[in-house]
Amino acid sequence: METRCLVCGHGLLQKLRSPYKAITAQVLLLQADPAAAGGWGEALLRELDAWLGTGLTAGGLCDSPADLSPLPLAGIPGWWTAGPQDAAFYADTSVFRPAPAGLAKAPCRPVRLDAGRVLY
Numbered sequence: 001m002e003t004r005c006l007v008c009g010h011g012l013l014q015k016l017r018s019p020y021k022a023i024t025a026q027v028l029l030l031q032a033d034p035a036a037a038g039g040w041g042e043a044l045l046r047e048l049d050a051w052l053g054t055g056l057t058a059g060g061l062c063d064s065p066a067d068l069s070p071l072p073l074a075g076i077p078g079w080w081t082a083g084p085q086d087a088a089f090y091a092d093t094s095v096f097r098p099a100p101a102g103l104a105k106a107p108c109r110p111v112r113l114d115a116g117r118v119l120y
Contacts, residue, residue, distance in 0.1 A: 004040065005071070009025070012073070016073075021074045021095050023074065024071065025073055026065070026068040026071075029069055029107065030108070030111050031108050036113045061109070075090070075096060
C-alpha cells in the first residue's frame with residue numbers, strides 16, 4: 001500500500017515559511033487505487049482536484065469538522081529535517097497525542113478511479 005499526502009491551504013503554506021514540529025493540518029482522508037488510472041500522473045491529479053472542488057462546493061464530501069482528521073506534518077517521512085524521525089521523535093506527546101476517549105475517527109472516503117478519471 002502506498003500513502004500520498006497532497007497538502008494545500010494558504011494557512012499551512014504560511015506556517016511552513018517558519019516550520020515547527022507541531023504544525024498540524026486538518027485533512028480529508030481519501031482511499032484510491034491510482035494503478036486503476038495509470039498511476040499518479042499530472043492528468044489524474046488535475047482530475048482529482050476538479051472532483052474535490054465540485055464535491056466540496058456541492059456538499060456531502062466534507063460538511064463538518066468531524067469529516068477531517070488531524071495530521072501532524074512532521075510525522076510525514078522526510079518532512080522534518082531538523083533531526084531524525086526515530087522512535088524518540090514520535091514519542092513526543094506534545095505533537096503526537098492520542099485521540100481523546102470517545103472521539104469518532106474521521107471517515108476515509110473511497111474514490112473510484114479508472115483510466116485517468118475520477119468516477120466518484
